[in-house]
Amino acid sequence: xxxxxxxxxxxxxxxxxxxxxxxxxxxxxxxxxxxxxxxxxxxxxxxxxxxxxxxxxxxxxxxxxxxxxxxxxxxxxxxxxxxxxxxxxxxxxxxxxxxxxxxxxxxxxxxxxxxxxxxxxxxxxxxxxxxxxxxxxxxxxxxxxxxxxxxxxxxxxxxxxxxxxxxxxxxxxxxxxxxxxxxxxxxxxxxxxxxxxxxxxxxxxxxxxxxxxxxxxxxxxxxxxxxxxxxxxxxxxxxxxxxxxxxxxxxxxxxxxxxxxxxxxxxxxxxxxxxxxxxxxxxxxxxxxxxxxxxxxxxxxxxxxxxxxxxxxxxxxxxxxxxxxxxxxxxxxxxxxxxxxxxxxxxxxxxxxxxxxxxxxxxxxxxxxxxxxxxxxxxxxxxxxxxxxxxxxxxxxxxxxxxxxxxxxxxxxxxxxxxxxxxxxxxxxxxxxxxxxxxxxxxxxxxxxxxxxxxxxxxxxxxxxxxx
Amino acid sequence: xxxxxxxxxxxxxxxxxxxxxxxxxxxxxxxxxxxxxxxxxxxxxxxxxxxxxxxxxxxxxxxxxxxxxxxxxxxxxxxxxxxxxxxxxxxxxxxxxxxxxxxxxxxxxxxxxxxxxxxxxxxxxxxxxxxxxxxxxxxxxxxxxxxxxxxxxxxxxxxxxxxxxxxxxxxxxxxxxxxxxxxxxxxxxxxxxxxxxxxxxxxxxxxxxxxxxxxxxxxxxxxxxxxxxxxxxxxxxxxxxxxxxxxxxxxxxxxxxxxxxxxxxxxxxxxxxxxxxxxxxxxxxxxxxxxxxxxxxxxxxxxxxxxxxxxxxxxxxxxxxxxxxxxxxxxxxxxxxxxxxxxxxxxxxxxxxxxxxxxxxxxxxxxxxxxxxxxxxxxxxxxxxxxxxxxxxxxxxxxxxxxxxxxxxxxxxxxxxxxxxxxxxxxxxxxxxxxxxxxxxxxxxxxxxxxxxxxxxxxxxxxxxxxx
Numbered sequence: 043x044x045x046x047x048x049x050x051x052x053x054x055x056x057x058x059x060x061x062x063x064x065x066x067x068x069x070x071x072x073x074x075x076x077x078x079x080x081x082x083x084x085x086x087x088x089x090x091x092x093x094x095x096x097x098x099x100x101x102x103x104x105x106x107x108x109x110x111x112x113x114x115x116x117x118x119x120x121x122x123x124x125x126x127x128x129x130x131x132x133x134x135x136x137x138x139x140x141x142x143x144x145x146x147x148x149x150x151x152x153x154x155x156x157x158x159x160x161x162x163x164x165x166x167x168x169x170x171x172x173x174x175x176x177x178x179x180x181x182x183x184x185x186x187x188x189x190x191x192x193x194x195x196x197x198x199x200x201x202x203x204x205x206x207x208x209x210x211x212x213x214x215x216x217x218x219x220x221x222x223x224x225x226x227x228x229x230x231x232x233x234x235x236x237x238x239x240x241x242x243x244x245x246x247x248x249x250x251x252x253x254x255x256x257x258x259x260x261x262x263x264x265x266x267x268x269x270x271x272x273x274x275x276x277x278x279x280x281x282x283x284x285x286x287x288x289x290x291x292x293x294x295x296x297x298x299x300x301x302x303x304x305x306x307x308x309x310x311x312x313x314x315x316x317x318x319x320x321x322x323x324x325x326x327x328x329x330x331x332x333x334x335x336x337x338x339x340x341x342x343x344x345x346x347x348x349x350x351x352x353x354x355x356x357x358x359x360x361x362x363x364x365x366x367x368x369x370x371x372x373x374x375x376x377x378x379x380x381x382x383x384x385x386x387x388x389x390x391x392x393x394x395x396x397x398x399x400x401x402x403x404x405x406x407x408x409x410x411x412x413x414x415x416x417x418x419x420x421x422x423x424x425x426x427x428x429x430x431x432x433x434x435x436x437x438x439x440x441x442x443x444x445x446x447x448x449x450x451x452x453x454x455x456x457x458x459x460x461x462x463x464x465x466x467x468x469x470x471x472x473x474x475x476x477x478x479x480x481x482x483x484x485x486x487x488x489x490x491x492x493x494x495x496x497x498x499x500x501x502x503x504x505x506x507x508x509x510x
Numbered sequence: 511x512x513x514x515x516x517x518x519x520x521x522x523x524x525x526x527x528x529x530x531x532x533x534x535x536x537x538x539x540x541x542x543x544x545x546x547x548x549x550x551x552x553x554x555x556x557x558x559x560x561x562x563x564x565x566x567x568x569x570x571x572x573x574x575x576x577x578x579x580x581x582x583x584x585x586x587x588x589x590x591x592x593x594x595x596x597x598x599x600x601x602x603x604x605x606x607x608x609x610x611x612x613x614x615x616x617x618x619x620x621x622x623x624x625x626x627x628x629x630x631x632x633x634x635x636x637x638x639x640x641x642x643x644x645x646x647x648x649x650x651x652x653x654x655x656x657x658x659x660x661x662x663x664x665x666x667x668x669x670x671x672x673x674x675x676x677x678x679x680x681x682x683x684x685x686x687x688x689x690x691x692x693x694x695x696x697x698x699x700x701x702x703x704x705x706x707x708x709x710x711x712x713x714x715x716x717x718x719x720x721x722x723x724x725x726x727x728x729x730x731x732x733x734x735x736x737x738x739x740x741x742x743x744x745x746x747x748x749x750x751x752x753x754x755x756x757x758x759x760x761x762x763x764x765x766x767x768x769x770x771x772x773x774x775x776x777x778x779x780x781x782x783x784x785x786x787x788x789x790x791x792x793x794x795x796x797x798x799x800x801x802x803x804x805x806x807x808x809x810x811x812x813x814x815x816x817x818x819x820x821x822x823x824x825x826x827x828x829x830x831x832x833x834x835x836x837x838x839x840x841x842x843x844x845x846x847x848x849x850x851x852x853x854x855x856x857x858x859x860x861x862x863x864x865x866x867x868x869x870x871x872x873x874x875x876x877x878x879x880x881x882x883x884x885x886x887x888x889x890x891x892x893x894x895x896x897x898x899x900x901x902x903x904x905x906x907x908x909x910x911x912x913x914x915x916x917x918x919x920x921x922x923x924x925x926x927x928x929x930x931x932x933x934x935x936x937x938x939x940x941x942x943x944x945x946x947x948x949x950x951x952x953x954x955x956x957x958x959x960x961x962x963x964x965x966x967x968x969x970x971x972x973x974x975x976x977x978x
Contacts, residue, residue: 067941234856249736253836263797268719268920270797272761286753293743305658342741353747354747354750355748355829359825367823371820377829414833461658
């Protein structure tokens, strides 16, 4: 029996023990968005730190203005690559409680799935890397590479403390810069999904984002639309005109220079995505639409993963109650976000939008464009040795070569790591699309949990073999 | 001394008595929008009916599903014209109470003004016609024409009972049709304002209205804008496009056929309006804008009185709270109204808008256009003998020829009377623009109240001389 097979066997034998420990963490209601659970969030962070301590890692709980950041590090292996594992120990609120079949903080196994808030996002997925590292240390005397863990407690509420940490606000606690502390060759995050049941995936690309809020103000108060209508510029009418001018009828964005820097898909990506088992009918049925929509010349998957967007997220202005009120409203507000693709610069896009708006709002109005958070899109080179290592490890654990996918969402920490540490991130999601993340009855497959631990154990091995 | 001068003198001598009786009515908090005041609304109606009874008119309080309609009629004068006086005895709520200098239902005279809720809208103005009729009956033995009074108690909350009355729902109570009961040659309403202080006016035109609510529905629930954005049609984006398509940059409406039936101003009207003392700077300052806006080729007054509009009154959709939420919203709603001018048909305009919307919303959405209340615009012919009579009467009472103005608002009852009874309405406003109608510290000038009674007395005389 190979050394790896023996390690995998021992992981398999420990399944109940791993499950029990995951259950312990799941029982702690570490809801970071609600101050009422503040003690529990701390308790969950402490529990994670304790695991690292018992495994013999060097551990530090960085005190922040809110919840602690748990840092841990395996004993140094000179000359070996360094991996930074990022995860989070906080969870979303469990509301609406009445829709849970079993209580959200009393983990229950049904039909091969662990049901609990945080099961897949991210306690279960995060622990796969903790347990694989523990297995290596216990059964092989240590991991063959350097592994650093960065497990935060505010992922579900904006990661403020982590941003401060990366900016250096807590350097005095760690005795060096955060860049030095987190220096690594690659980041690993398991906080997403496989492509489908039985179709493991590596997510090698994410879209970026830039958020806006446009406020247009006309008269100082709502006016009678009979007495004043026709002679006073209506800020809602004006806002509509601006918002409508961002796109053409088929969904192509008409802002000057918007597509200039877009990095087009590689032909090989298009080809691979075409091979993915994707049913347009199922997609539409699930969200209750009768036709898809978007930029001509792109498939639904391509539009979601590789094309930039401008979506209005919310709009308000004037009278919104029952019936009508005949006014010229004083004010109107639109919130909107652009999803960006690699090579588009959020700041440059924001500038284009600012200019576009300025050119189109009449001087009859006061207006303000608030530019919110931004993060660029990312793609990890498909030919990187870390991608190959991840693919090999996943195939060994799941029995199938993972498909290479992108995601339409944004994980700002990924571009943050790229900017701060100069490294790429491997997004190795062990979850499923229907795991009810952020919804009632969140679940995580017992089998995927187990395979995740094994894949992680194989990954440490595969990474250790790079450059050998 | 002429008979009229003697009548006017007696009215002048009665000033305190008229004021005291107005105060009695003002002390009754007849707030029709709030069921808590239901008894008081009835009490006010009864008080008005009692006045008519004491004057020797035939009176009827028509019982309705809510507040009674007071009908009264002077003794028949064969061959003389018949005037229908419309008014209302209900008032708006007094909130915000803390902003009143003296209590809203304790009428107080300061600086020559009566301060109280309902002082000008409409108790004070309505009573001018009651008291002038009383003066004629007392001092001249009767009015020289036929006067019918229709005083309702729900003007501030939609006039539902009056609509039902006009439809014939209460014909059994009056023993004839409502058309027969209200048959007349002209309607007189005093429920508006002079053009300015010392500038009495006759309002001979009103804009009409037609109201809409457009709902656009996309996915069955809000979607993650990262996962779905770019591939799913966004109902807010779509609503913006439709709403923006109604108008061009300078405020001209671009709906097919919208202006087809518009009755243009007469050159004489334009000329008269140019002579009105109107300060663009004061107008802008009062409502807090720095420039006016609207259809090229028209002045601010022309835009407000003689041009149709399309104003969005309210808009909502998606996330409207603090900060942002990255969603593709499921639904968006816009409420909007068109102000119409004479000869535009609300139903025809609604049809054009329906077609405009239908041609512009993608089949990717479910949508609904709700068509609400409509009323056509009205103009009273300037050369009618009733206009001349009113002008003469006002000049005699106020010492100045009234200016002839239109108003931008809509008084649906005016077009209702035109349709049901086939007669025009004289809008003889005794109030001032700054009377704080519907606001705290509503007021009515004691002098305008007195002059209104005298003008009304002269009006009955002038109308009696028509066709002689």
